[in-house]
Structure formats: C-alpha cells, structure tokens
Amino acid sequence: MSQPESLPQRQRSARWGSWDIPLCDQQQAALTGRQIWVEHLNSNFLCGTCVGKTLLADNAHGERQRSAVRAWFPLLVCENAMKWYATEAQQDVLDFTPADRLLDWAEAEGRRMRGHCLFWDKGKFCCDWVHDLDPASLRTRISLHLERILSRYRGRVRDWDVLNEILDGGFMAARLGEDGPAWIFRKAAALDPNLRLFTNEYGILDSDEKTERYYALIQQLLDAGAPVGGIGIQEHAAERFVPDAQQAALEADRPERQGRGPLIPDEIWRRLDRLASTGLPIHITEISIASEDKQRAGNCMELLLDTMYAHPAVECVLFWGFEGRSHWLGELAALIDPQGRPYPAMAKLSDWQRQRITPAHSLVSNDHGIIRLEGWCGRYRIRDEASGAEACITLEQHDQLRTATTLPSTP
CATH class of the missing domain: 3.20.20.80 (Glycosidases)
Structure with missing residues (x-):
C-alpha cells in the first residue's frame, strides 16, 4: 500500500507544473538558442x-x-x-x-x-x-x-x-x-x-x-x-x-x-x-x-x-x-x-x-525554439535577453502549449 502524500508533496501535485514552451518571433520563426529570462509575476492561487x-x-x-x-x-x-x-x-x-x-x-x-x-x-x-x-x-x-x-x-x-x-x-x-x-x-x-x-x-x-x-x-x-x-x-x-x-x-x-x-x-x-x-x-x-x-x-x-x-x-x-x-x-x-x-x-x-513564486531564472531555447519551464502555476513574463522582446503567459498545471508564444520586437 502506498504511503499518503506529505503536505509539501500534495502542494506540488496540485500546483507545480512542467511546461515545454515554444517561442517564435513576429514572423513565426522559431527562436532557437536564445537566452530567455523567466520571471514569475503572480500565483494562480489568490x-x-x-x-x-x-x-x-x-x-x-x-x-x-x-x-x-x-x-x-x-x-x-x-x-x-x-x-x-x-x-x-x-x-x-x-x-x-x-x-x-x-x-x-x-x-x-x-x-x-x-x-x-x-x-x-x-x-x-x-x-x-x-x-x-x-x-x-x-x-x-x-x-x-x-x-x-x-x-x-x-x-x-x-x-x-x-x-x-x-x-x-x-x-x-x-x-x-x-x-x-x-x-x-x-x-x-x-x-x-x-x-x-x-x-x-x-x-x-x-x-x-x-x-x-x-x-x-x-x-x-x-x-x-x-x-x-x-x-x-x-x-x-x-x-x-x-x-x-x-x-x-x-x-x-x-x-x-x-x-x-x-x-x-x-x-x-x-x-x-x-x-x-x-x-x-x-x-x-x-x-x-x-x-x-x-x-x-x-x-x-x-x-x-x-x-x-x-x-x-x-x-x-x-x-x-x-x-x-x-x-x-x-x-x-x-x-x-x-x-x-x-x-x-x-x-x-x-x-x-x-x-509560492518561482525564482526568476534564465533558460536557453533548444533547436526547435522550445524552453522547458518548471515551477508553480501562475502568470509568467518571458523575455529574450538579447532583443528585449517579451510576452506574458498564464500557465495552469496541465497546459500543453502547442501554439508558439510570440515575443514581439521592441519598439
């Protein structure tokens, strides 16, 4: 018989996610090999x-x-x-x-x-x-x-x-x-x-x-x-x-x-x-x-x-x-x-x-323009460190992101 989950385990089971996030520019070209800054703005639990x-x-x-x-x-x-x-x-x-x-x-x-x-x-x-x-x-x-x-x-x-x-x-x-x-x-x-x-x-x-x-x-x-x-x-x-x-x-x-x-x-x-x-x-x-x-x-x-x-x-x-x-x-x-x-x-x-806010950190997009983000559910800001282009995205635990997130060019 499996042991019941501890309180921290239950929290991760309920609110922690792992997401593959495809990124592209305004021309829908994949953003490959980019240094991406990820910042957790707020939780989805208020x-x-x-x-x-x-x-x-x-x-x-x-x-x-x-x-x-x-x-x-x-x-x-x-x-x-x-x-x-x-x-x-x-x-x-x-x-x-x-x-x-x-x-x-x-x-x-x-x-x-x-x-x-x-x-x-x-x-x-x-x-x-x-x-x-x-x-x-x-x-x-x-x-x-x-x-x-x-x-x-x-x-x-x-x-x-x-x-x-x-x-x-x-x-x-x-x-x-x-x-x-x-x-x-x-x-x-x-x-x-x-x-x-x-x-x-x-x-x-x-x-x-x-x-x-x-x-x-x-x-x-x-x-x-x-x-x-x-x-x-x-x-x-x-x-x-x-x-x-x-x-x-x-x-x-x-x-x-x-x-x-x-x-x-x-x-x-x-x-x-x-x-x-x-x-x-x-x-x-x-x-x-x-x-x-x-x-x-x-x-x-x-x-x-x-x-x-x-x-x-x-x-x-x-x-x-x-x-x-x-x-x-x-x-x-x-x-x-x-x-x-x-x-x-x-x-x-x-x-x-x-x-309950995932610490800000840097990720590198792979050859398909995808970053793997792990953290607490909520709203995130994603920024291309080279161009400064950024977008915000809300992530729920079981989201599967098949559509690329566009990072628009800065003015």
Whole structure:
C-alpha cells in the first residue's frame, strides 16, 4: 500500500507544473538558442480580504489599511457595501456609492473584486420592506435588484455569491417556494451569462454531516437548472487548525476550541474532495483566525494556507478583515497591530506568498525554439535577453502549449 502524500508533496501535485514552451518571433520563426529570462509575476492561487468604507478614509488609519492591501491582498470583496440591505435600505432609495468607490479603488490598484452577496437567505438580514412583500412582489423586486446591480458591475465583477447561507437560512424558499433559490440563480445567469455564480456556506470544514448537506444542496440546485458556477466555504474559527488528530487530542482544552472540533488537513481534504466531485471550483470566502496567542495564530495561518493550496479545486482564500478596529471579531482576529505592523499570522502569510513564486531564472531555447519551464502555476513574463522582446503567459498545471508564444520586437 502506498504511503499518503506529505503536505509539501500534495502542494506540488496540485500546483507545480512542467511546461515545454515554444517561442517564435513576429514572423513565426522559431527562436532557437536564445537566452530567455523567466520571471514569475503572480500565483494562480489568490489571497484576499474583505474591505469597507474605512479603507478609503483620508487619515492614517485608512492609509495603513491601503498599505496592507497593496502588500498582501490581490483579491478583494466588499464586506457589506454590495449587500441588498446596503444598496437599498429603503425601497427604491438606492445607494451604490460606497460599493462604487471601493471597486474603483480596487481596479485602480490592480486588484480583482469578488461580488458578495446578491441576497442573504436569513430573514434577519433582509430589510423590513422586503419582509412586507407578498411572493409575487418579492419576485418582482428580486428581478429588479438583479437587473440593477448586475448591469452596474457588468464586466467588472466576475464571481458573485448569489444566495448566502441557504443551509441555515430558508427565507427565499419559504416565500417563493422550493424552486425559489434555483430561480434566483437562473435569473442572474440570464442577465449575465459570463458570471460565475457561487453558493456560500459556513460550518463545512469541520463537519462531514454538513458537508453532505451542502453537497446535496448543490446537486438539488443543479438538478433544478441553476447554473451554479462555484462553491464558497466560510470558516470564522480557523484558530482551530492542527496538523493531525494526535495534536488535536492534546489541544482539546485550549480556549480556541471552546468545545468545538479541530480543523485537520486530512479531514478537510476529504470534505473538499466530496464537494469538488461536482466539478465546480471552490473559494474559501470568509476566514477569521481569532486567538489571543498571536504565535498560535501564525501557525494556524501557515497550516490553513498549506492545506488549501494543496487541494487543486481551491482557487483562493479570503480573510474577513485584517485590522482590529474594522474586524467584526475585533483585535482578537487582527493580522496587523494598530500601527500597521504585521502580527505573526500576517508575517506567515507574507513569507508563504513569497515561497509560492518561482525564482526568476534564465533558460536557453533548444533547436526547435522550445524552453522547458518548471515551477508553480501562475502568470509568467518571458523575455529574450538579447532583443528585449517579451510576452506574458498564464500557465495552469496541465497546459500543453502547442501554439508558439510570440515575443514581439521592441519598439
């Protein structure tokens, strides 16, 4: 019987590639015997954070947040600004300004924005005026909200959490009927077929039972014609990460556990495998690591990132804030101190990101104009050192590059 892969082995199996890259000039002539400089620009596995209005504050607090985002987070999501209760707190009184400003800033800084969330399936997060609608009127207002927000951000926001926390909600199904959630997905896709539409649930990573319910929900939606495009998973108690069951038993009485189960990589991979069997990508959408022991939080950060990076279906990890004054769990879950200096968890994140970038190096193309590149998946810049001609190429693990990459002549 073969031994299970170690954590580093799993990461290489999921994210490391070896590619034969044919190179040519603008006349399609093979570039043979050329010294080629290869630079890994960014990973295809993104780390991100939620942001709010304090990000744009014209003060030292806002500048500290902006500096942190520039340093560590290429992916952003609005914590509240795109939610229905924020954009239409009163019926037909619209306010997209906070969301607009955050998206404008993200784009100006070269950051990508996820959409969160079109609807929240818990009644306590729905406006009073929404509760007052009869089923027919609710359908009309849902359709109108989708038309407004999806047209406003068309082409700028690609991924949306559609109906947040269905498993512990039920607002839409209770008012629209069993098909209500699937109808919302179908309606959103009809308005913009280019979107990836996500579910988003919590309590998954530590529970086989809830994982099975989540799998069943996704299958139910798909069977009803809902074009589900991805699976979102939240975990707001990631301070429970431990490497194995033996360590979990030793830590059963720690305050971070509070009577809850541990988060163990082998068990998490099994649950992710179950959800990934749908063929859908997975986003870890909302992560919090809350512990008074900042060194422990750093260890949990590293294990969290290693675990998710080692699963090929996981595309990204987003933290639900990083700074104590703005985090919903306060200073306990902060990744930077009040002066903007990284706590151990943020230092671990920074080191981890650097280690997932293949070091820049030089290669020589063979007699067919091909270079053999080995490294972590992501986006690379390839430059002919003699002419300075260059091109950028995105490499996924199993890409087979049969078409030559053209290195255009420099002006």
